[in-house]
C-alpha cells in the first residue's frame with residue numbers, strides 16, 4: 001500500500017502541472033537524494049543560508065539571496081526587510097508600523113490574492129492606475145507617472161507583480177522608485193521558465209525578487225528564493241532565522257551579514273513562522289543548480305510525446321485539439337482540448353467527471369470559461385498519460 005492509501009487517500013493523476021493545490025512539481029531523484037543526505041547531519045542554519053546566498057547570487061546575478069518557505073513567504077520577508085531595514089526595534093514591532101513609512105504602492109491591475117503576504121508584514125497598499133482594459137472602459141494600462149504621483153513621505157516601497165506583459169515595464173518602475181530612493185519588491189513566483197528570468201534583479205535593478213522553488217525549479221513545494229540587494233536580504237534573513245543565541249557567542253556569517261552593522265541580536269522576527277529546514281534548503285539548492293544548468297530541457301521531448309499519445313486517444317471524437325509548443329523552448333508543451341458548446345457535455349462537466357472518476361484526474365481548468373481543458377504533461381508518466389487519454393475519450397465520445 002502506498003503512503004497515501006495508508007492514510008485513506010486516493011492519489012490523483014495530475015495533468016495540470018505544478019499547481020500548489022495538488023502538491024506542486026515532481027522533485028528529480030537527485031533532489032530527493034540531497035534532501036535525505038541533508039537529514040543525516042546538522043549544521044547551523046545561518047551558515048547554510050549563507051552558503052545558499054553565495055550560490056543564489058551566482059545563479060541570479062543578484063548581490064545576495066536566501067531560501068524562503070515559498071514565494072509568498074518571500075514577499076512577506078521582503079516587505080518586512082523593506083519596512084525594518086537593519087533597525088532591530090522595528091523588527092521587534094512588526095507588523096505594527098507606528099512611526100515609520102509603511103505604504104507600498106501597487107498597480108490596481110497587479111493586485112491578487114498573494115498581496116496578503118505583503119500586508120502580513122505590516123505594509124499598507126496605495127493603489128495606482130485602473131483596470132480599464134478589463135472593465136472595457138478604456139485602452140490604457142497603468143503608467144509609470146502614476147507611481148511617481150503617489151509617492152509621499154509615507155511610502156516605504158513599490159510592489160510589482162511580474163509577467164512577461166506586465167505594464168508598465170519593470171525597468172520604468174525601478175527608475176521611478178530609485179529616483180526617490182525607494183525599493184521595488186517583485187513577485188515573479190511563477191515566471192520561470194524562461195531561465196533568463198533568474199536574472200530579473202540584476203537586469204532590471206529591482207531591489208528584491210521572489211521566486212517559487214516548488215514550481216519549475218522543482219525543489220520542495222514549500223521553498224522559494226528571495227534575491228536582491230545585500231542589505232535587504234540580510235534584514236530578511238535576520239527576521240526569518242531562529243535567533244535564540246547570545247550575541248557574544250554568535251558568529252554571523254559574513255556572506256549574509258555586514259557584522260559591523262549589527263548592534264545586537266534581534267529576537268525571533270516576523271518571519272520565524274516561515275522557517276525553512278536544512279533538508280529543504282539543500283534540496284532547493286540542488287534543484288536550483290539543475291534548473292539553472294538546463295531548465296530540464298532534456299525532458300521536453302518525452303513530455304511532448306505524452307501529449308501526442310493523448311491526442312491519438314482522442315482521434316475520432318469531434319473535439320478540436322491544439323498542441324501548444326511554447327515559444328521559449330523551455331516551458332512544457334500544452335494540449336488544449338476544445339470542448340466548446342457543440343457537445344453534449346460542457347468543459348466544466350468533463351472536468352468534474354474526470355475528478356470524480358477512478359483514478360481521479362485533474363486537468364487544467366483556467367480556460368473553462370472558453371470551453372477549453374488544458375493538459376500539462378509535466379507531472380505525468382507514460383502510463384498516466386494513457387489513462388488520461390482513455391478517460392477523456394470515454395467522457396467525450
Ligand SMILES: *Cc1c(COP(=O)(O)O)cnc(C)c1O
Pocket residue numbers: 020069070071072073114161187188189190211212213214223224
Ligand atoms: C505561485 C505564486 C505565488 C506563491 O508561490 P509559493 O511558492 O507557492 O508561495 C505567489 N505569486 C504568484 C504570482 C504565484 O504564481
